[in-house]
Each structure stands twice: as C-alpha cells, then as structure tokens.
Amino acid sequence: MTPGPTQPSSTYRLQLRPEFTFADALRQVDYLRKLGAGALYASPVLDAAPGSAHGYDVVDPTRARPELGGEDGRRALAAKLSEAGLGFVVDIVPNHMAVPNPWWQDVLRHGQSSAYASYFDIDWSRGRIVLPVLGDSIDLTAELTVEGDELVYYDHRFPLAPGTEGGTPDEVHARQHYELVHWRRGNTELNYRRFFDITTLAAVRVELPEVFQATHGEVLRWVAAGEVTGLRVDHPDGLADPGGYLRALRAGAPDAWLVVEKILHPGENLPQSWPVDGTTGYDALREITGVFVDPVAAPRFSLLAGSPDYPAVEEEARRLVTDTILVAEMRRIGALVPAPHGPEAVAELMIAFPVYRSYLPEGSAHWALAVERVKSKRPDLASTVDTIDRLLRTDPRGELATRIQQTSGMVVAKGTEDTTFYRYTRFAALNEVGGSPDHFGLGVPEFHELAAAREAGHPATMTTLTTHDTKRSEDVRARLAVLSELADEFADAVERWTEKHGIDEPALNLLAWQTLVGAWPITADRLHEYLDKAAKEAKIRTTWTEHDEAFEAEIAAWPSRVLDDPDVEAFVERIKGPGWSNSLGQKLIQLTAPGVPDVYQGTELWDLSLVDPDNRRAVDYGLRHEMLEKIRAGELPEIDDTGAAKLLVVHKALTLRRERPELFHGYQPLHAEGPAAAHAVAFARTGLVVVATRLPVTLTASGGWRDTVLPLPPGSWTDVLTGAPAVPELSSLLSRYPVALLVRGEA
Template sequence: MSSQHPHLPASGKHLPISTYRLQLSKDFTFQDARKHLGYWQALGITDLFLSPILQAVPGSMHGYDVVDHRHISAELGGRNAFEDLADAAHRAGLSIIVDLVPNHMAVPTPVWINLPMWSLLKQGKDSPYSHWFDIDIDQPILMPVLGKRIGQVLADQEISLEQLAVPGEDKLGKQWVLRYFDHYFPVATGTEALPMEVLLERQHYRLAHWKVADEELNYRRFFDIDSLAALRVEERDVFDSTHALLLQLFNAGFIDGFRVDHPDGLADPAGYFHWLSEATGGAWIAGEKILEDAERLPSDWSICGTTGYDTAWRLTALQVDSRASLPLGTLMQSITGDSPSSYRQIERQSKAQIIDTSLAAEVRRIGQLLWRICQNDFRLRDYTFRSLLDCLRELIMQMPAYRSYVTVGQPASNISREIVQSAATRALRQLDSEHSDTMEVIVSLVLGDKIGSAALNISDRDRQEFLVRFQQVCGAVMAKGVEDTTFYRWTHLLCLNEVGSNPQAFGVSADSVHLFASDIQSNWPATMTTSSTHDTKRGEDVRMRLAVLSQYPTLWTQIVSDLRDTTQVYRPNDLDGRSENMLWQTLIGTWDDNGSISSPRLRQYLLKAIREQKSWTTWTNPDTVRENELLDFADQIICDPQVAEIVSRWHGETEQATAYTILANKALQLTMPGVADVYQGSEITQTSLVDPDNRRPVDFSALSKMLSHLDTKGLDFSDASSLDQSKLYLTAAILRLRRRLPDCFVSAYATYQPLALSTGYAVAFARGTAREGAQIVTIARRLPGVLARYQGDFRSEHTVVLPKGSWKDICSNEVFSAGTQSLEELLFKRGARILERVD
C-alpha cells in the first residue's frame, strides 16, 4: 500500500476514479464488451469492472461457480479475447478491474468439470488436492445428489458402472465411473469388480439423498449452497495455484485491480489480503465486506475499502422520513400481524430456523469440535454436550456481525471483545442462568483466550480450528438468516431491507451521513461507493421509489386500502400477509411510465421471495398450490384497469418527488468520497429486482445513441424530456468531472466539507483538495415529498452557503457566486445540482 496512505494503492499502481460494472456471460462476452468501449469512454468512467472471468460451470450466468483456475472462461471468449478486450480498453483510456472468487469452487454436474474435485473423490487422502477443499477428509465426502434414499436407488438399479474417457484426463484412457442420470463419479482403483453395494462403500465419497445434506454434509459450503465447496486459500500453495493466472495477467498489464468476493468466508481475511496485496505490489483491491450498521472495516486489512454497501444503505435511508415509521408500521401490522417492534424477534427466529435446517451440518460440526475440546481438557470435561450446544446456538444467533475479527495466534482486539461479549450477554437472557459458566468457556474459545489446562496439542489445534469455524458459521448465518430470510419477512419498508442495511434505522440524518463520509475520506479514501450491484435485492431506482412511500405515508395507506378493496373479488382466501405487503410495495417500486413489469419477471421475483421467506413455502418443500394462487393473483393485479387507475393516482401525486429522489441519490453516490461504481444500465432508470432479474441484458447501443443525442443537443439538465435523459445526463456530467478532476474525488489529499444549510430538506457538501480548497459542490434534495406536502417547495428563506469562488453548473452555463444562495433558485425543477469552481 501507498506510503502516503495505508489504504491507497502503492506508488505507481493504478487508482480507479470510477468503475462500470459489467455482467459477463455466454450472451455478453469479451468480444461483445469491446464493441461498446466508445460508449463507456464517452460516459466518463475510468475503469471497466468485470464479473469473474475464470472458467466457470458451463452455462453460468454469473461466473462465481469457478471450476478451473488455470483458464479464462471459454464461453466468455477465452484468454486471447480477454487480452484483446484489455488492450482495446487501455487504448481507449479505460483500465480493467476483475472480480476474484477465492472462497469456493463449484461441485458441478458432472464432477469431472472440476478436475481437482474429481481427483479428490477418486483418490481421497492420496489426491494432490486433498488439502485444497475445506472437507473432513477422514470420512467419505458426502455427495447429496440422489433423488431417493440410497436403498431405493439401488433397488431401482439407477446407479450403473461404466467405462469412458473422462474429459481432461484423456491421456489415462477409459476409466471406470459410476453414473446416476447426469451425474458421474470416479471409481477408486481396484474396486470396480466388487458388487455394487460393496463398491459404493469402498469409495472416498458417499452418494446420498439430497435431503441428507443439511444435517450431514462434511464440507464447508458457500453459505448453504451444496454445489459450491469452500477452498482453503489459507494454505499458501492453494493460494498460489488458484491465483496464478490472474496474477500473471495482472503482472502482464492486462488487469489493473481486483474486487474480492465474500472475504468473510475465509479462514483469515487479513492474512489473505496481505498475501494478495504483496503479490500485486500494492494494487487497488476492494473487498466485498458486509458491514453491519456502525461496524468498521478492520484497519489491518491490506485493501482500499469495501464494495460500497455501507454507502448505499445510508443514502437510501437518507431519503426515508423517520416520522413515517409509525404509520407504515401500523399498516404492516394490519396486513401481516407483525408489529413495528418485532424485528429483533423475527430476526432471531429466522437465524434459529437456518441454524436448525440448512446450516445444521455446519453448526453441528463446530458443536462437535467444541465438545471434543472440552473432553480433551481435564478441567473442562464437566460441560455437557447439550449445554455447550445450547449456548453455542444462542451465541451465534445473537452475533450482530459477520465476523468477530479474531485471528489465530493474535490477541483479540477490544472491538472483537465487545462484539462477542455483548452477544453473549444477550444470549444468556434467552437461556437458564445455569448456562453462564458454559457461555464463559465458549466466549473464551471464540476470543482465543486461555481457558482450562490448554495443555494437549490436539486441543490446541482444535481450539484454533474452532476460532476460525465459529466466524465462518456466523457469517453464513447472518447471510442466510438475515439477508435471505428476515429481509423477506420484514415488510415495514422494503427499501431498507438491503445487504448491509439496518431496517430498524428507519431513516438517517444528513449529519450522520456527513460524519460517515468524513470518516471514509480520512481512513478509506479509495473505497468503493455504489448504489446498485448484482447482489442488491432491489435496484437503486426501485429503492428510491419505495423511499418515497415514507414521504407520503397517509396517501400510501389509502392507496393500499384501495388496492385491497379493488382486488378483493379475486384475492386468494389464504393469502399470506407478509407476501401481500411485499407485493404492494413491489408493484409501486417497479411501476414506471411504461406500466408494470412483465408477468414473467414479477412471477419469478415473487416465487423467489416467498420461498426465501421460508414461512409457508420453501425451496425444499414448496406449497405449489398456494404459490400459484399468489402468482395468479399478481397476474390479475397487473392486468386490472382499476389497479392501473389507482397506481396512476399515486404517480400523479408523487411523480416529481420520485424523480427528485432518484436524481438526488445518484448525484450523492457519484460525488461521495470513494471510487464511484455504476452498475450496468443504472445510468438510466431501472426496475431491477433481485438476481437474476438484475442481470438482464442492457442495450448499450441505445444508451450510446441517447448520450450522443444529449451531447449534440447541448441539453440543459432541467429541460430533459424524460427521467431517463435526466439521469443519464447527470451521470455522464459527474463521471466526466471525476475523470477531469480525479484528485478532488479519490486521493490522499481530497477533502470533504459539509456546507451550511438552513433546512433539513437538502444535503450539501464540497469536494476539493487540501492544497486548492473546494472545487466541486453537490447540492441535493432530501425528502422532497415531505417538503412538497408541507410547503410546496423551497422558499426564499431556504439557503445554502457556497464556498469562496465562482461556481458553474456542470450541466448548464449558470454561474453562482460565493456566500449565501437561495435553494429555491439552485434546486428549481432539479433533484440535485453539481457546481464546479471556475474562477
């Protein structure tokens, strides 16, 4: 890292100013991306940010299911096509950021697509890859692929022994393999002549019914996805092997920086980032670290910052009126039965369900490890397995963050102690008082403290493993229990249910955003800021439309009442209240000038959402009758002309406030401290929902034509004929400004200065450098719907104080002088205004 600042790239290494996220797939390859370099250059970005480029499972639409670290994805075009894209991008003045996936590899069908996994299944402990995967190698590796229990599968003769040439191992000739429909598995040498039942018993793996996985799986997964097996990149040779190609491309100049996927799953994130930074000579690296509420990124991580969820949720909550918490909570309770104060209870119930179902195998694994530690220590033997498991389970439920940030061999920090000990205090409130001494033992082990005799070597190794695995399980429970369960049950205001968000923080103040931004500028000046990603549950514009609900709570309550009355005649008798409240908000959040989103998109989203709720239907045990009733109900809603009339009434009342909110959010995100990321297509308005909806193709040619038209016309931002034009014009203007004045936005000496305002309905700050002072001013609306209800718009007494100098609007020729200026004039018909100092 740079000697100037510990969290900037090293001297001579590339520093992004703005990135444009591309979702590559077989339908949008390296060659396809090359065709649009001119558009991204014209837009003003400095870096293309590519989804994973290594060889993934054939047909993958995202690339996170890597199967071969030695090759660039053939479906994306292969290595030559990637290098051609990188060369062309560099000639166009664009650098390349690549998404790196260190935590896991795919367990594909057939398994031979992942040759290291195939080798492990074939040779067990004798495989050169036996230490690659986070697997209990002392027992057969569970392969939960069977549609029926093994006895019935054998009785039906659905497993056969065959000989064939395994792709990638052709030099070995034909091999004996076991076939189960589309699944193929290797046969251990010398076992092929055995009777089928004996043969299966002699393998290094165990074929099992898919339902066995949740309780008995013996390899760590990416969360609860059986087809993604965790890697041990904490082993240096595994790190070197899995990173060799990408580092080779980096050293050759084709890659300029990295985004690291899911570092919370790693055994030692700090150690991993140190290795990666060292291997790249201090490149720009951003980690997909999910920070909860006021949680801080560890300062000893050798990265430049996060991928921006911490900024995204604050900017969303900035546009949420906290005074609407009660009326919207009352509405939620009337529909769902959930009270506004029940969030923590729902969160705890959701985590408990995940611990007892989809992550039961992981929790049981560390429970048995904990039990072994106690049994092997004379002083700890009297703690029973049940008491240990009860305390462990409750402690995991009460953990408020993905990790406790304790590293093996290092003393726990004060922050780590506070995280774990406060969670233990909350956990004990849910347990009998007799569990207090048991909890004390677990807390000591989680923090790496000495307890008991700690004399036996086996115990020492087990303690180290427990310290690591506890954190890995906590992260998985947070992701699956909160983000993928609680956030689908809690329907107070859906825009607050986002990755890294705190739905209980119903709105945040401008002052808190200023404090956050100032801290980022001081400590993480090259972190990433974002508003939409491939993982957000709703795109930025959908979230902003939903934030407007809080600005019109009375009107929204009436709209929902009218919608329910209108649709009562075809409403399912047992419609789930949470699903219904989610449906009404989704309807409004995705209904734009073109009307509702299509039926297939809405059905796809609702099906995923209700199964993620895990209340009355699930992925593993779907209630298809009730599901179809809900989906058919949604179809009728979007085709009902009376519904369209009600929605039009909402839009008529809130259209301007919605436009202002969308534009204000974009302006703030692009001018806050950090590297500004633009998710593909989000330079105009989108109705994107959770993946795969947010991975829909983008018409870059149409965007390029729109931008060219706006540039040719010399359009004044306030006179744009559509919200799409306004957003594109504003986005391009800011990105071009960032490229022209990079030091004001991303540097060790960039500055962030809140500006004095006479009202809470706006946010204003200046960006510049320590040497030259303020150079750019951002002024954006906040809660425009509330202002419209109370006052109509800004009045003459609403002012902002501009820094010294003359200030020109970057989207027009208007110039303003320093000192007190009228917001009525500055923000007339605008969601935001960006000024550049011109004297």
C-alpha cells in the same frame, strides 16, 4: 491505507456471461470512455460451470473462461481498455469452487491420497465424503450404473477409485471414497464446508500457501502484467483467516486497487490490519438511501405492517437457519467444544451475533457482546458458553475460533438478508444488503458525519447504489422512499387494494404492493418470479424444498389481477416524479461523495430491476450510446420516462471525476438557510459543491424553496449540469434539475 497508483476515478460494472462475452464488453469500451467511467469492473472471468450466468461457480482458476472468449478474448479486452486509458477491475472468488471440477474429481477418485485432498475443507474423520445428490427413489441399485471408470447416476458422473471395479453398481459404490446420499441429508450430514447452504460450492482452503498459489497464480499474473488494475474480493468472511489472505493478496498485487465484499453494520469498521482500499460499498448505499427517507413515517408503516418486533423476527429467522439449514456446520463446530450441549451453544452464539463475524483477536467487543447475550438469555448454557469464550480468547486462531468465525457470517446472511428481509417488510426500501430495516432513515447531520469519516479513513473505498446482489435497484428504492412522505395515503391505498386483491400472508402482501408500485411498469412474469422467490426466501408459507402448491398458485395468479388496476396506476403516477428527484439526488451524491463510485450496468438510465436474476437482464447499449451522443452535443434533457436526465448526471459527474481528480478531496458539509433548509443535502469538496433535493413531496406541499438559500464558498461557481452560473437562491439554482454540480469559475 494510502490509495494505490491504480485507483480508478470510478468503475462501471459489467456482468459477463456466455451471452455477453469479452468481445461484447470490448465493443462497449468506447461508450464507457465517453460516459466518463474510469475502469471496467467485471464479474468473475475465470472458468466457471457451463452456462453460468454469474461466474461465481469457478471450476478452473488457472484459465480465463472459454465461454467468454478465453485467454485471447481476455487479452484483447485488456488491451482495448489500456488503449482507452481505462482500468480493468476483476471480481475474484477465493472462498469456494463449484463441484464437480478437476481437483474435486481427483479427490473423489483417490480420497486422502489425492494431491488435492488438502485443497478442500473436508472432515476426513467422518469417513467417506457425503455427496447429497440422490432423489426420492429407494432403489439405488436400479438407478446406478458403471460406465468405464465412472459411477453414473442420471446426469451425475463420479470417478471410481483404482481397483474398485467389479460386482453390482451398489457394491462398486460401497468401495468408493464418497457416499451418495439423499439430497435432504446434506444440511445435517455434510462433511465438507460449503458456500452457505449450496452443496455444489465446496469451500477452498486458501489459507494454505500452495492452495493460494494454485487458485490465484493466474489472476496475479494478469495483475503483474498490468492487464488487471484492480481486484474485488468476494465473500472474505468465509475464509479461515481473512486478514492473512488479504496480506498475501496484497503482497502479490502491491499496486492494485483492492476492495472486499465486506458487509459493515452501522458503527462497524473494517479491521485496521487489512491492507485494502475499502469495501464494495454497501455501507455507503445504506447511508445515501437513508437520507432520502423521512423518519417521521416510521410509526405509520409499523402500524401497517402489524408492528412486528424486528429483533424477534431476526432471531427466529436465524434460528431457522441454525436448526434446519446449517445443522451439519453446528454439529461439526459443536464437536470441538469439550462441554455439554456444544452444538446448541454454538448455534445460540451465531444467532446472537451483532455483526457478520469477528476477526479475533481484533473485534473482540463483538464477540463479547454475543457471549453476554446468550448467557443472559440462556443461563442454562452459560457454563458451555464460558468454555467456548475461554478457548477462543486463549487460541483465537485455533480450529474452534476459526470455524465459529467462518460460520457466523453464514448464519447472519442466510438468517437476516435472505430470510428476515422477506419477513420484516415494513418498508422495503431499507431491506437491502448491509441495511438496517429497523432504522427508519438517516438524518442529514449523521449522513455528513459518516461521509467525512469515509474520506478520512478509506477515501478509495468503493461506493455503490446497485449491485448484482441488491434486493432491488437504486431507482426502485428511490421511488419507494417517496412513500415515507405519503405514509397515510399509501397505507390507506394498501388497505383498499388488499381488500380487493390481497395475498393471504401479511408480510408478503405488504411487500407485494411495495414492489408493484416501486417497479411499475412491470410484466406479470417478472412480478410473479420475484414474488415466488420472496415467498420461498421468507419460508413462512412455502420454501424452496417444502412447497405449498396452493399458495404458490395464488402468488402466480396475483400479478394478472393487479397490473391493470387503474387505482394502482394512478398512485404510481403520483409518486413517479418525486421518485425521479430522489434518483437524481442519490446518484449525484454517490458519484461525487468520498469513495470510488461504481455504476451497475444499465443504471445510467432509470432501472427498475428487482433481485437477481431480474437485475441480470440484457442492457440496450445502442440506445444508451445514442442518448449519450445527444448529451455530449449539448442537449439538456427533460426529466421524463426516457431517463436521459439521469444519464446527464452520470456522464457529467463521472467525466469530472476522471478529468479533474484534484476536485475530489476533502469533505465539508454545507448548510442551507431558510424555510426549506431541511430539504437540501449539500457538501463541498476541493473546488466542488454538490446540492441535492430531499423529501420533494413535502417540499412542494410546503410551498417550494421560497427564500431558502445555500451560502456558497468564496468565488464564482458554475453548474456543470446546465452550464449556468450558480446563485445561492435554491429556487433558481435548482429550477431546471433537483440537483446541481458546481465548480469554481466557468464550466
């Protein structure tokens, strides 16, 4: 679609939370303007569960979150941004709400007669709403109490239906529209749709016009008032009708910049019928990181990892999800299939899905591939699968088709991102949201082809390198990419280190060593928290609910044993400089290539964060502002531990995007010539040339740039980063920094 008038030149993501409010964000507006950002991109700002650190657990979509400063704080921030000439992009959550919330409590009190009964996706045919909150005690009567018009179970409070008072708490409980059950029964017996496996996030039926209006009216009011200029839509794959929802959203926000958190597999495109500007950029992340990885290293890393079969690991992980975590969902969908073994066939189709979901009748090829995979592997289910296929093609918007499509994304996300990526640890730099760990790197020609396609198809899509959901930050991935140039050396080191301090689970052991060198220096607490989460997500030796206490103790003790190992520290020193080169290269490409680049909070300096909550730590904006002022005064920083060189690249590129948008159109690959040509990634846009170094270790080992040149388009060129005139010889052009940002004429 044609980019709207509120398309920002770039965005800067801020994670708002009770410790960083609207007022705190307002105090950073001047810094963001000086940095060069085009818009502030905020995490969800509607009222969320008390103390929420992320805001995706909305409890009241009709008001700005009081813990952030409420409506007055929101309006003050919007006014300050407008005054500074910056946009305001807000993250919205259409798929679910946190429970309890006022609407949910009314449903619990009045059941199907509640005015909000249709707001949530509840299977009323199965009787009372199942609430899996009880602990292991079998004496429910002793733990339940009645206080006024509420049934109380420890910290949980549930409303009583009118006229149900009297008798023992157990008798009162039996009269309610809900049934309190043991928490373990949630995965198998839940009768309301949830967000993935989180029973405290109940799905909302935004496909109903009245629900859409109730949940979106306030945000759309902000858009109509010009206070919000863009919307980022969370998890559209969970919706009954993503296309219909997005058309309704576009109708309510016709001029807003609109991007969706849609994970695209390689070769997959957004549905053409969606009236959006693009995705939140995980596809660009995969491509930009990939071009800095040397594919030659794949066999050595496979050997180091024990040569795991990625499809087999992924299938096993997805089956774990369908058979243990999302059993209730499989049963609910299977009950709609008029053929034997409905739930089993549905589960197999989910496991076989090549992408997150199809959008029938669009994207039918993905659905067809899943059908053929199951029939080939499970001929005993062929008849039932054919029945399901016929029903979906006959009625692609019916309940069966809708629920299968809604749920496939849950299986893929939980099975692949949240399980496989912690089991298949061959090369962790590739284990990223939207990533393909079995594809070891990306060639330069393919990178150019994909960038040009982005410019042609969705020039206003968001691009990113780090988000609140990434498994590790962009700078950790950049350093890990160096390992692909030192495959033998790293493999030897891992085998040597493992002999001294190995973890007794091979996949986690390999992930741990990669994490240690990628995030060094790191505290023992941060490393332990990460590895504990990784082990539980992998679900091999321990899980969130079935603990192997001895194994978890081993993980807890590991960081203190390895953090003072001089051999590890020496290896990190070996790869740190090339990692910085990769960081600057991938950042400059992201900031200048097709799309609207997002900078995640704090990553304008080196940031070696891991998966959340590690990547939600407080950011020192005072330090960044001080460093920025020196750069604005003309300082050309060294490439060192301070990260000031990255700040220079971010500042210069963002400022150029904002002040000279006419330069950022079109896309033309440029090709270096000479003995080191393969180490340059370069492209031209309208009056702009970008050059980055790839595979820096191999480049140095082969003698550097030598006589390699980059023929430049006609005219004189100046490097915006250094102010120096540009020359074709890469040994001169990239003598100060491993990247260059060239404009015609004088900078």
